[in-house]
Amino acid sequence: MFRKLLAAAVAAAALLATGACGGASQAAAPGDKFVLRVGSIGNSNAISGPIGYWHEQGKLVPALESLGVTDIKVVTFQNGPDLNQALAADELDLALYGDTPALVAKGAGQPTRLIAQSQIKLDAGILAKKSGGPASVADLAGKKVAVQTGSYIHRYLLGALADANVKPAEVVHIYSTDVEAALERGDVDAAAVPIANYVALKAKGYPSIDLASQTHPKYLGTSSAVVTENFLEAKPGIVDAWQSAHREAVKAAKADWAGFVDYSVSIQGFPKKILEESLKPEQWVEEPFSEEGLALLTGTKQFLAENKFIRKDFDLDAWRVKDSA
Template identity: 40%
Template sequence: MSLFRTPARPTARRRGTSAVVGIALAAALVGSLAACSSSGSAKAADGGSTLRVGFISNTPNPAGPEGWADAHGELLPALRSAGISKIAWVPFKNGPDLSAAVQGGSLDLATLGDTPALTAKANGIDTHLVNQSAVGQDAWLVGAKGVTSLDDLKGKTIATQVGSYMYRYLVALLKQKGLFDDVKITHVYTTNAVASLQSGGIAAYAAPAGQLTGVLTAQGYPVIDKASADHPELLGTGATIITTKELAAHPGLPDAWNAARAKAVSEINADPEAFYEFAAKASKTTVDVVKVSQPVTLYPAEPFTDKGLKLLQGTDDFLAENKLSKGVVDIDAWRVPASTATTPAG
């Protein structure tokens, strides 16, 4: 049974539509996901546990510091002390689908964007925050040819992956500019963005900076807005979450995971070019694209930083205030228990 089948999604538009749309629709997967999974991390042949890790990617291999550590034979040895003897990586196209897998019991730990992680937590999916895996994820709004400004979008349809950090960026941007009620937002996977723009079905697409934006700009599609350049408060962060059940079974896992990740971050900062080559191969893209989408500066060594927590709190407040989630998440309480938490660094 496939974990990646996604139900058709209706158009999300105007006030009252939300990242909850993405979570609610993806939650339809829960029954099939639960049927495909065992309850809790599976027992490996050697008596240890298999850690089932979800991540966002169109390829089967994780490309961040965690993927680097795994590919270099460093991650699993670091997790053995926590009772882990095998790692099973499971890719998902977007955060809401991954969240549904967490809820359905198919995953023990996952890395995803802050918006779907917060929305899932607010909607009752029982997780704890292990770290902020990335801080400063960029999003671009790319227009169809002939669309060069935000004002050109009035009365038209804009697309993104509903429920993603790009969705939060798009909604916040439109609200800031007073355009939210004048446009329609629809769900389109990043893999279908080029075709949607080429067909004229959408007037703009909110995309993660990297391969897609490189393809679009090379084909002459204009960049209307960049979060990094124009709205740094709308940059996204990554979140690593663990289920309550997995945390109870392996209480030392967050520390072990974060220690392995910190070592990997140190290594990629010492040799960025080697990391870019690794990430390009894992993502099946080019080094130039990776330098835009995954600069080494995106990855803090510490589990939490003041900058990252500020961005995360801003996202949480925005989602709750605009009814894009079911309420505010207590981020301090969401983080792993005090015995394994790390004091934020500046």
């Protein structure tokens, strides 16, 4: 069942990719002035992470103005597959989202290039319903498990289940923001969620079954910054400009960690104490591509390819645009 869920995401990405080849970026010439269209995951039309923090301070647009950027339009989506649809429809120039949907889309033929890893070591965990729920990954056999499908959390869940040789009765797609209600009603026996949701639900008494960073570190996720090939052709300078902005934004966030946490609270809606526990400075490195980040990305692609979730395997080195420093 859980193989069918991600396989459906692969098929959808393939269909989208077939229609993604004809659109031309709004930035058609090197000297054009334009609004950069950025897709991100969230609910507040804001960019998360240090880049978002830098943008909120009014520093991102000036860092990109040499490209002709006059403003940035941020469009947020609840999950990666939804964002992939907008990329395929040429409604975005640049996207910031998890590695799993980015890899699945590229493997299905969607014309994108990876220009940075925005975040590494994305954690996730599995929790049970409060009464009579499973106590371990092994106990998920024959149970109903929720996850936001097509995400890095989904990949972690699949890996944890495969390692334990466990087959749940059903894996259902539920957005992470809606998981608590499903657990409370008993609609599902357990749920895999991002780290902030995990910390918040655990504090409310939902029993922990597993935490990726403690038991399955090889399944920690990364966050990708990708551009469409059309946009890269029109604005090749985006690579140097974005990677430079990435470096400066990470430096700024680490220099004012309390301010960065406050910004994250303002756009994510979690209590400050939850994000103080779940956000870790080591998740952001100044290099657009770090050795640790690339190792995690390589492992994720290998897992997806071996399990046929990537329709056509591809070379990561050919997909990513090397850093300029």
